[in-house]
Amino acid sequence: MASRSRHSGRPRTSRGRLPLWLGELPVCETDHLESSGVSRRDLLGLLGVAGAAAAVAPILTADPAMAAASDLALDPKTQPADPVNYAPPTNLAADSQAKDAALSWIDRQSESIIGLNDRIWEFAEPSLAEWNSSWAEAQFLAANGFTIKWGAGGMPTAFVATFSNGSGKPVIGFSGEYDALPGLSQEKGNPKHSPLVYNHDPYAPTYGFGHGCGHNALGAAAAAAAAATAAAMKARNLDGTLKFFGSTAEEQLVGKTVAVKAGVYKGLDAFVDWHPATNNSTSWDSSNAMYSIAFHFLGTDGHGGSPLATRPTQDAVSAMSMLTEFLRESHQAHTARAHYAIRQTGQAPNVFPTLSSIWYFAREGSPARAKILMDRIVKCAEAAAMATGTRMEHRIVAGTWNKLGNKRGTELMHANMTQIGAPKFSAADQAFGKALQRSNGTGETGFSETISELRPPASVFMGGGSTDVADISWQVPTIQMGTAHQPGGTKNHSWHHTATAAAHPGHVTMLMAAKYLAGTTIDLLTQPKVVGEMKDEFERRTKGIEWKSMLPDDYELPLYEPPKWFLERTGQKWPPKGVTWPPRRIVSTETAPDLGPALPPQNMPPME
Template sequence: MCETDHLDSSGVSRRDMLALLGAAGASLAVAPVLTADPAMAAASDLALDPATQPADPVNYEPPANLAVDSQAKDAAIAWIDRNSEGIVGLNDRIWEFAEPSLAEWNSSWAEAQYLKANGFTIEWGAGGMPTAFVATFSNGTGKPVIGFSGEYDALPGLSQEKGNPRHSPLVYNHDPYAPTYGFGHGCGHNALGAAAAGAAAATAAAMRARNLDGTIKFFGSTAEEQLVGKSVAVKAGVYRGLDAFVDWHPSSGNSTSWGSSNAMYSYSFHFLGTDGHGGAPLATRATQDAVSAMSMLTEYLRESHQAHTARVHYAIRQTGQAPNVFPTLSSIWYFAREGSPTRAKILMDRIVRCAEAAAMATGTRMQHRMMAGVWNTLGNKRGAELMHANMTQIGAPTFSAADHGFGRELQRSNGAEETGFSEKISPLTPPAAVFMGGGSTDVADISWQVPTISMGTAHQPAGTKNHSWHHTATAAAHSGHVATVIAAKYLAATTVDLLTQPTVVAEMKEEFHRRTSKIKWKSLLPDNYELPLYEPPKWFLERTGQKWPPRGVKWPPRRVVSTETAPDLGPALPPQNLPPLE
C-alpha cells in the first residue's frame, strides 16, 4: 500500500486529526479511508503541505494579491473585447455543426483554422485520432509552456433551437414508430472550444505586443463526451513538456476549485444470438433478453455494491427494431464511476460479471470491449487561487434583462427557482472533507501530468441540467455568448500571470510534486487498446494532410457477427399445420 508522506506510524498524524475534527460534517474515518486509497489521498487536502498550504474549510480566505495588473494582461483582455465577434462566430459555427464524438470533421477544422489565422502552427492527428490537433505559438525563449484545452463534440438527442426556452428540437427525425432528435451541444463544448481558442489567441497577441517569453499549446481534443480523446493523447505523450494547463467548462455559476472528480471505466457489451420470430419464439437465443437481463442485474448492484461515491449508468445502443424480428446482435454501453481508478475497476468488474450471467441465462455469447478509462482529477490549490483572483479582478459577467428573462423561462420549464443567470463570482472554498462522487472528465489524466487549473462560467441558469436541451438552447444564444467571452478573459488573464509570475508556477509545481510523490500514474488504457475510430471523409484527410488509417490501426476493424446455432430443446414436438406467420 502506498502512503502519503505526512502519516506517522500510527496511521493518522496529529494535524490530520485536528483538521478532521474541525471540518464540518467530517468523519473520523476519512483519513484512514483516503490513505488506504493513494489516488483519493493525493487528490485530497490531506496531501497539502500543512505549513504553506493550510486548508481550513471554515476560516480559509483565498489570497487577494495573486492576480497582478500588467500591460500584457490589459492587452490580452483588450484583444478579446476587439475580437469578441470572431470568438462568438466560432462558437456559433461549431454549435451549428453539432458533430458527434470522434467525427467532429467541420468543428475541429474551424477551430484549427481560427488559431492558424492568429499565428499558431497546426499539427493534426494527435494520439492517432484524426480530429485531434495541437496548435502552437512560441515567443522569445519559449518558456514557460502553458496548455489550453479545446473541445467540440456534441451529444445525441439534444438538438434544440437556440434561444428557445421551450423544447423544440432543431433536427427532428420523423419515424412514426420511433422519432428521434439530432445532436446538440447540451454540454456547451462549442463554447468551451471557442473561448479557449479566443483566450489562446489573445494571449499570443499580448506576448507579441509586450515581448513576453513563453509557448502556448492549444490541444484540440476529440470525444470528451466519451472520455476518449485526452486519455489516449496523454498515453501517447502528447501533453509532455507543459509547465501548467488551463481549462474551463460551461457551468451554471462562475467559480473555480481544486476539488476532485470520479475516475471512470467505459465498456461496451455485445450479445450474439440467433434469429427468431415473434410468433414462434422457441429455440431462439434472444439477445434483447440478454441486454434486458444485464440492465436488471446491474440495477441490483446499487443496494449493496455501490458506495456513495459510485455511479453506474448505461445505454442500450442496439437491439430489436421490430416486435416480430429477434435481433442476432444487441449492444449495451456502461460507465462505472468511482473515487479512484482502483475502486472504479472493482465496480466495472462486477458489471462484467453481470454481463456473463446474462449471457449464461439467455444462452447468448457475450463480447466486451474497453472504450475508455480515466483517473480522478488531481486539483491544484495554488492554481485555483490564481484563477479565482483573476475572476474577482475582472468581475462577473453581466447579463441583459432579456437574458435573464430567457433564463427564467428555462428554469420554469424545468420546475426550478426562477432566478436567471448568475452575476456573481462564487467564493473559493476548500473541497468537502468527504468526497461525495459525481462526474468524470478526461482532463483528469492531464492533471496527473502537469499542474492543472479549471473554472466554469454561468453558461446556463441554475436549476437546469447539464447534458440537456436547456443547455443546447443557451449555447448559441446571447446569454451563452456573454459567458463565452468572459470565460476567454478569465483564461487569458490567468495565463498571462503564469507567463509573468514564475514564483506562482513554482508553487503550483511544488504542490503537484507533493501530491504525486507517493503514487505513480499509469494509463488505464491497456497496451492492446483499440481506438474507437470512424473513417474521415476524403475532404477532411486532404485538408489536414493525414493518411488513413493512422499508424498502428487496422482498417476495416474486426466485425462483430453472430455465428450461433439454435439451442437444443430436446425431442421435437409433433408437427403443427399452421398458416405462415407474419
C-alpha cells in the same frame, strides 16, 4: 429543524454533533460514508482541524489516488488549507499591460469569437466525427499565429496548435473540445422544447445532435484565450509557449485519455481549462474515475410468432440492465455511479436480433474503485449471456482517472475572476433564463451575476461526474473553472443548455470565460513564483503514486473513417499508424439451442 453553521451557512445534523458514520467507518473503506448534511467546515470546526485530519487520514491513505486529491496531501507549512477560516489570497492576480492587452484583444475580436462559437454549435457533430468543428477551431488558431499538427494520439480530429515567443518558457496548455450529444437538438434562444433537427419516424421519432454540454463554447473560449494571450505576448515581448490541444470525443472520455497515454501532453508547466456551468466558480476538488465498456451479445434469429429455439440477444441486454440495477443496494457506494445506454437491439417486435449492444459507464472515486465496480458489471454481463444462451464480447472504450486539483493554481484563477468581474446580463437575457427555469420546473433566478466564494473541497470525496482532463491533471498542474453558461437549476446534457449555447447569454459567458483563461495565463507567464508553488504542490500530491493509463496495452482506438476532404485538408493518411482498417467485424455464428425431443409438427402457415 436543522440549525445552521455560522461558518458555512449549511445545515448541521439536528443534534449538532459528529455523525456516527465517521467513528464507525472501517479503515479500508470509503464505501459507506453517508450524506449527513454536515459540511467539511462543520466537521472540522467540531473536531478541530488537526482532529478531523487525523480522523480521515487513515481512510484516505488506503486509497492513494483519493488521498492525493484531498487536502491532506498539502504541505501545511507552504499550502495551508484552513477549512474553517479559509480566505483566498487577494494579491495573486497582477495588474499588467500584458493582461490589459489580452483582455482588450478579446473585446475587439468578439464578433469572430462568437462566429466560431456559433459555427461549431450549428455543426453539432458527434464524438469522434467532428470533422467541420475541429477544422474551424484549428483554422481560427492558425489565423492567429499558431502552427497546427493533426492526428494527436492517432485520433483524426485531435490536433495540437503551438505558439512560441522568446525563450519559449514556460509552456502553458489549453484544452479545446467540440463534440455534441445525441438527442439534444434544440432551437437557440427558445425556452420551450423545440428540436432544431427532428427526424420523423412513425414508430420511433428521434432528435438530432445538440451542444447540451456547451462544448462549442468551451472550444471557442479556449481558442480565443490562447489567441489573445499570443497577441499580448507579441505586443509586450513575453517569453513562453502556448499549446492548444484540440480534443475529440470528450463526451465519451476518449480523446485526452488516448492522447495522454501517447505522451501528447508531455513538457507542460501548467494547464488551464474551463467548462460551461450554472455559476461562475473555480475549485480544486476532485472527480470520479471512470471505465467505459461496450458489451455485445450475439445470438440467433427468431420470429415473434414462433420464438422457440432462439438465443435472444434483446433479452440478454434487458437481463444485464436488470442485474446491474441490483448492484445499487449492496455493491455500489454513494460515490459510485453506473449508467448505461442500449445502443442496438430489436428494430421490430417480430424480428429477434442476432446482435444487441449495451454501453456502460462505471464511475468511482479512484481507478482502483472504478475497476472493482466495472468488474461486477462484467460479471452481470456474463450472467446475462449464460442465462440467455448468447455469446458476449466486451471492449474497453475509455478509462480515466479521478481529477487531481491544484490549490495554488485555483487561487490564481479565482483572483483573476474576481479582478475581471462577473458577467453581466441584459433584462432580455434574464427573462430568457427564467423562462428556461420555468420550463424545467425550478426556481426562476436567472443567470448568475456573481463570482462564487472560493472554498476548500470536502475532506472525503463524495462522488460526482468524470472528465478526461483528469488524466492530464496527473501529468501537469491543472486549473479548472466554470462560468454561468446556463441558468441555475437546469441540467447539463439537456436541451436547455443547447438553447443557451448559441444565444446571447451564452455568448456573454463564453467571452468572460475567455478573459478568465487569458488573464490567468498571463499571470502564469509573468509570475514564476506562482508556477513554482503550483509545481511544488503537484510534486507533493503525486509523490509515491505511479500514474498508469487505465487503457490496456492492446487498446483499440474507437474510430470512424474520415471523409476524403478532411484527410486532404489536414494532410493525414488513413488509417493511422498501428490501426487495422476495416476493424474486425462482430458477427453472430451461433446456432439454435437444443430444445430436447421434437414436438409433434404444427401445420400452421407462416405469420408476420
